[in-house]
Amino acid sequence: MPATTLFEKVWEAHQVTPETEDTPAVLYIDLHLIHEVTSPQAFDELRKRGLKVRRPDKTVATMDHSTPTLPPDERGNWPFIDQLAAKQVKKLEDNCAEFGITLHALGGPHQGIVHVIGPELGLTQPGSTIVCGDSHTSTHGAFGALAHGIGTSEVGHVLATQCLLQRKPKTFAINVEGALQPGVGAKDLVLAVINKIGVGGGTGHVLEFRGEAIRALSMEARMTVCNMAIEAGARAGMIAPDETTFAYLKDREHAPKGEAWDKAVARWKTLRTDEGAVFDREVTIDASQVEPRITYGTNPEMSVGVSETVPQPNTRSDERALAYMGLEAGERMQGKKVDVVFIGSCTNSRIEDLREAAGVMHGRKVAENVRALIVPGSRSIKEQAEAEGLGDIFREAGAQWREPGCSMCIAMNGDQLQPGELAVSTSNRNFEGRQGTGGRTLLAGPATAAAAAVTGMITDARSLQGVEYATV
Amino acid sequence: MQPFKILRSRSVSMPSENIDTDQIIPARFLKVTDKKGLGEKAFYDWRYDKDGRPRTDFVLNTPRALGAGILVAGDNFGCGSSREHAPWALVDFGFRAVVSTSIADIFRNNALKNGLLPIVVDPQFHTRLLKGAGEELEINLWARTIKTEDCESREFEVEPFARYCLMNGMDQLDFLLGQDAQIQAYEQEYVV
Numbered sequence: 001m002p003a004t005t006l007f008e009k010v011w012e013a014h015q016v017t018p019e020t021e022d023t024p025a026v027l028y029i030d031l032h033l034i035h036e037v038t039s040p041q042a043f044d045e046l047r048k049r050g051l052k053v054r055r056p057d058k059t060v061a062t063m064d065h066s067t068p069t070l071p072p073d074e075r076g077n078w079p080f081i082d083q084l085a086a087k088q089v090k091k092l093e094d095n096c097a098e099f100g101i102t103l104h105a106l107g108g109p110h111q112g113i114v115h116v117i118g119p120e121l122g123l124t125q126p127g128s129t130i131v132c133g134d135s136h137t138s139t140h141g142a143f144g145a146l147a148h149g150i151g152t153s154e155v156g157h158v159l160a161t162q163c164l165l166q167r168k169p170k171t172f173a174i175n176v177e178g179a180l181q182p183g184v185g186a187k188d189l190v191l192a193v194i195n196k197i198g199v200g201g202g203t204g205h206v207l208e209f210r211g212e213a214i215r216a217l218s219m220e221a222r223m224t225v226c227n228m229a230i231e232a233g234a235r236a237g238m239i240a241p242d243e244t245t246f247a248y249l250k251d252r253e254h255a256p257k258g259e260a261w262d263k264a265v266a267r268w269k270t271l272r273t274d275e276g277a278v279f280d281r282e283v284t285i286d287a288s289q290v291e292p293r294i295t296y297g298t299n300p301e302m303s304v305g306v307s308e309t310v311p312q313p314n315t316r317s318d319e320r321a322l323a324y325m326g327l328e329a330g331e332r333m334q335g336k337k338v339d340v341v342f343i344g345s346c347t348n349s350r351i352e353d354l355r356e357a358a359g360v361m362h363g364r365k366v367a368e369n370v371r372a373l374i375v376p377g378s379r380s381i382k383e384q385a386e387a388e389g390l391g392d393i394f395r396e397a398g399a400q401w402r403e404p405g406c407s408m409c410i411a412m413n414g415d416q417l418q419p420g421e422l423a424v425s426t427s428n429r430n431f432e433g434r435q436g437t438g439g440r441t442l443l444a445g446p447a448t449a450a451a452a453a454v455t456g457m458i459t460d461a462r463s464l465q466g467v468e469y470a471t472v
Numbered sequence: 473m474q475p476f477k478i479l480r481s482r483s484v485s486m487p488s489e490n491i492d493t494d495q496i497i498p499a500r501f502l503k504v505t506d507k508k509g510l511g512e513k514a515f516y517d518w519r520y521d522k523d524g525r526p527r528t529d530f531v532l533n534t535p536r537a538l539g540a541g542i543l544v545a546g547d548n549f550g551c552g553s554s555r556e557h558a559p560w561a562l563v564d565f566g567f568r569a570v571v572s573t574s575i576a577d578i579f580r581n582n583a584l585k586n587g588l589l590p591i592v593v594d595p596q597f598h599t600r601l602l603k604g605a606g607e608e609l610e611i612n613l614w615a616r617t618i619k620t621e622d623c624e625s626r627e628f629e630v631e632p633f634a635r636y637c638l639m640n641g642m643d644q645l646d647f648l649l650g651q652d653a654q655i656q657a658y659e660q661e662y663v664v
Contacts, residue, residue, distance in 0.1 A: 016658040017651060023633045026651050028658055038555065040505035045645075054655075066503055084503035091505050135554040135578060151556035151582035153644070161648045163655055167631060199490055200548035200574055233551055235577050299490050299551070317489040317546065410499045419522065431494040431552060433517045 003274035005171050006240050007206045010146040010271070014129045016163055024165040030128035032059045032158045033114045034101070036066055036092040037412070038133030042156035043095040053099040054162045060123060061096050062104040063089050064113045065412050069375050069402035078106055081414035099159075112378025112404040115139040115346040119223065120378055122252025126241035126268040131158055136346045136428065138229040142222035143249070144241035144271045146206070149230060169235045170280035172197075172205035173273075176213040178288040183467035185356065186221035187348060187426065187445035189213070189285075190228040191293040191303040197283060199301035202234030205281065208273060209239050213287035219248040220352040227347045228428055231300040240272040291469075292460060294333055295430045295443040297321035302430075306333055306448060306460050324432055325440050326422075333458050337369060340423035341453040342435070343446055344375030344402075345409035348426035351384050353446040358390040360450035360464050361397045367456030372399035373415060375407040399453065411436045424452040473587050475641035478612050479568050481541030484531050485605035491545055492552035493579065497561040499553075510557055511564030532565075536606045541568045544601045548572070550579025550590075559583040569611055571618065573598050584634040585644060591618055591628045600624065613639055 004012075011027070019025040032055075039061075046053070053059060066085040072078045080086040089106065096103040104110040110117055115136050118124040126144040131137060135149035150164065158164055174193055193209075194201075207229050209222075217225065222239050229237025246265050249255045256264040291305040298321040304311065312329045313319045322329065327336075343349070343357050354376065366372045374394050376382040382404055385391050394401040408415040409427035417423055417439025426449050427434075430441040444452075447461035454464070462469045501513040518530050526533040543562065549572040550558060559582045562570070569589040580590045589611065593601070600620065601609070610619045613635060619625035630638075637644055 013662075016654050021632060022636070023647070024631070026648065026654065028655070028663065030663075037502050041507055041556075044506070049645075051649075065499075082503070088503050088505055133554055133556075135552065137554075149554040149578055151554055151559075151578060151585065153556060153582065153585040157645055157648050160645060161651065161655060162659075163648055163651065165633070165644060165648060199551060200576070203548070203574060203577055230578075233548065233576055299492070315489065316487070320488065412499050412502060429492075429494065429552060431492045433498060434494050437498070437517055438522070 003277040005273045005277045005279060006144060006208055006238055006271055007146065007171050010127055010129065011168060013127065019168060024167045027129060027164045027166050029131050029158050029162055029164055030058060031118070031123055031130045033118055033130065033132035033137070034059065034061045034155065035114050035134065036063045036088045038152050039095065039155055040088065040091045041152050042159055043099065045156045046159055051160045053101060053159045056100040058162060059101045059159065061092060061101050062111055062114050062117055063092055063106055065406045065410055067106055067405045068413055069405045069407045069415055071403055072107065085413065109379055112381070113346045113349060113406055115227065116349060116377030116381065119143065119219070120252070120380060122249055122255035125249065125255070126245060127271045131164060135230045136227050138234065138237045139223050139227040139346055141226040141229065141236050141238040142219060143245055144238060144268070146236055146238065148236055170205045172202060172207050172234070173279040173282040174207050174209045175282060175284040176209060176211040176287050177284060178213060178286050179216060180213055180287045180290060181469065183447065183462035183465055183469060184290050184292055185445045185447065186217055186224035188290055188293045189287065190225045191295065191300065191443065192290045193285060194228060194232045194300050195303050196285060197232050199231065199299045200233040202229060202232035205234055207232070207234045207237040208279070209237060210273070214239055215242065218352060219244060220350040223350065224347055228300065231428055241268045292445065292448050292462065294448060294458060296325060296327055296333060298324055298430055298432050300428065300430060300443060303443070304333060306458065308333060334460060336458045337456060338424050338452050338458065339370065339421040340417055341370055341372040341449050342408040342423055342425040342427065343449050344373070344377070344407050345427035346377065346406070347428045348446050349375060349377030349381065351381050353426065354381070354385050354390050356446040357450040358393040360447050360461055361399070361454055362393050364397055364454040366398040366453050369456045370453055372453040373402060373408055374399050375402045376404050378404050397454065408435050410434070424449045424458065473641045473643065476568065476587055476589060476613055476638040478610065478614070479541060480608055480610045481568065482536070482539065482606055482608050483542040483544050483601065483604070484537050484540045485544040485602045486531060487546045487602050489546035490548045490551055493550060493555050493558040494552055496550070496558040497555065502555060502557055507560045509564065510561035511566070514561040514565045539566065541566055542571060542609050542611070543567050543569070544571045544605065546572065548574050548576060550576040552576070554578045556582045556586070559586045559588045563588050571598070571601060584631070584638065587638065589613065589630070589638065593618065593626055593628060597626050
């Protein structure tokens with residue numbers, strides 16, 4: 001047997017028909033996640049052609065993008081931003097009912113961001129193929145799954161045939177050696193990776209994150225890393241499953257049980273890149289050199305260490321980005337006043353992220369100049385955070401502690417920046433207007449965001465966490 | 473879908489790099505449940521000021537954009553989200569091809585399913601195309617060539633199956649539906 005990579009093992013196990021010169025591979029999909037924004041036109045196509053959903057048992061829906069994060073009124077009506085949003089959500093309900101698909105609806109016990117609830121319910125499993133009409137589907141690669149974001153036409157393909165047409169991507173090893181320093185997290189690491197390989201550096205490739213620093217990460221942290229593989233343009237990001245993965249999945253609702261669990265674990269243990277397997281590309285990063293990072297521009301590649309200054313622009317696009325952000329080359333990031341802090345999104349809305357933020361906010365108040373929104377990734381995370389007392393910490397600090405959803409990451413539901421506002425956000429995209437027309441986004445990890453909330457400015461969170469660190 | 477064989481059309485250029493899908497179609501316009509009318513919203517925040525008035529300095533608001541079917545854009549065009557609303561909006565605006573030095577994977581996949589041809593060219597030819605904004609280009613999908621008015625031309629790569637579907641106006645779903653026997657066999661052997 002030739003030595004193969006983790007990606008190749010999962011790919012080969014799912015080929016219904018291998019690719020030829022003339023046709024792409026037909027790849028079987030184990031789990032299809034859907035949400036309200038990218039599915040309605042796909043269901044229309046099915047209706048138009050008189051087709052059924054081939055495997056409703058492998059299709060799971062939730063609503064997250066257009067949904068309000070303020071609670072319903074006393075009559076149970078949710079405060080949708082407009083009729084279009086309400087109609088889109090209703091359409092998902094109707095489509096799921098018509099085609100027999102399980103839906104985790106607004107207010108339900110498992111509703112939440114699609115990439116948060118999949119893992120939480122144990123639906124996301126090692127070695128499986130997962131797709132969703134959402135680019136951050138790469139998140140699920142943290143479990144050693146091959147997980148792609150797809151467009152609405154492809155949502156239709158998978159609904160109708162449970163298969164996807166794909167050309168085999170190339171492989172790219174991201175070796176992260178050494179250990180992260182205390183006070184430096186997964187978001188800082190992945191921003192450093194994207195800064196190194198570039199916002200288009202992963203195009204055409206599946207990334208495999210590997211090495212000592214990756215092995216040491218929790219599942220929540222691994223999800224943060226794989227979530228942002230798409231921000232380097234990658235087709236997917238993957239991490240080989242290990243004991244950390246199995247411990248996370250054990251006893252989750254949809255995880256195998258009893259004898260089936262033992263068999264599954266034995267199979268999952270084979271999902272690793274063989275010694276001697278060759279990647280198309282490789283880079284190595286020293287984790288010990290990563291400091292808390294923050295973006296300064298209008299794509300996720302444009303980040304610096306929080307103690308650094310805004311770099312000189314190299315291109316017209318860089319100049320445009322700095323002009324949009326209202327930042328000058330050479331300016332220090334620390335001390336810059338901010339208007340809004342957003343802690344949430346499929347990148348950083350899990351329980352560990354909330355604990356990290358609460359650790360910084362505990363006993364402190366949100367600064368007067370700041371509006372702080374904390375949006376849990378799912379209903380169950382909200383409940384767990386309440387049980388752990390994190391909700392109290394956020395409320396006492398004066399932050400808005402909301403209902404689960406995508407919220408201000410994509411700003412479809414009314415949670416948004418006003419023109420000119422500067423936000424520190426734990427989400428994944430700092431594109432122009434991403435969080436609201438004219439809004440300016442600085443991406444960072446939960447601790448940095450929480451530190452900005454309580455100090456009113458960009459701050460090295462380690463100075464509030466009692467962590468010893470060397471300044472650059 | 474209309475078959476795509478030869479396209480002769482004027483180009484417009486947007487030299488910015490990393491034009492993301494949030495610029496092509498801002499997220500607040502994704503609350504639709506159909507595909508209609510998205511061209512009006514294409515590049516909305518670059519096209520209109522805060523009062524909804526067209527920005528006269530934006531290329532799509534200039535007379536040379538009228539009837540232009542080819543967009544020549546900076547490197548890594550279409551990065552960001554998987555929203556197929558991006559190619560829907562570009563096609564509805566009137567574009568049939570996008571030319572860049574690289575194009576993001578999901579955007580490219582989505583474009584190919586909507587009669588919008590993504591073309592990657594070398595940086596030198598790209599610079600030439602950006603300079604020639606407004607000229608008529610000829611894109612021949614049979615020959616896989618793109619040619620300027622002064623007959624400088626390049627071959628480009630396009631995934632053979634997507635090319636076949638584009639040239640014949642065929643929907644890729646029909647091919648997948650034709651794989652039913654193979655899918656059934658796979659399910660019987662491997663799928664619980």
